[in-house]
Amino acid sequence: MAVLPILKWPDPRLSTRCAPVEDVGAVAGLVADMFETMYAAPGRGLAAPQVGVLSRLFVMDCTWKEGEKSPLVMINPVIMAAERVPVVMEEGCLSIPGVLVPVERPIAVTVQWTSETGEIHMGDFDGFEARCIQHEFDHLNGVVTFDRVVPEMRAGLEAQYAGVA
């Protein structure tokens, strides 16, 4: 396992739509490295494009910072449904360090994904997990938090980022 370098915005790879994973058996090493990288960062979620791999997978663990690990790998995830109730929460991103962006997202989502062992799963998520999944899912489509706010707010946040980066 290895800690990989995390790309920082505006690296163009963070704005690129990722391709589906064709061979689930071939990504085990990448998944292990991504978990090690995420825990070392330290973060709660990491998408493959953030380490320069333009494939549709991400890792997350929303609870480890509170003392209990709950690692989850989602390969080729699809958001099947979303609650119509929108919630605004400030989101950090390992690729945009030092800036919290208030992003509006649905409060809950239903997701289908493939596991590391190639099984298809379906699950309902709310709270912080739903938030994290939607953030990481955005990365697979080349979307970052800056893309989720109105232009005036984005300009201010980008200026803040330029000051701390």
Ligand code: NI
């Ligand atoms: Ni992020």
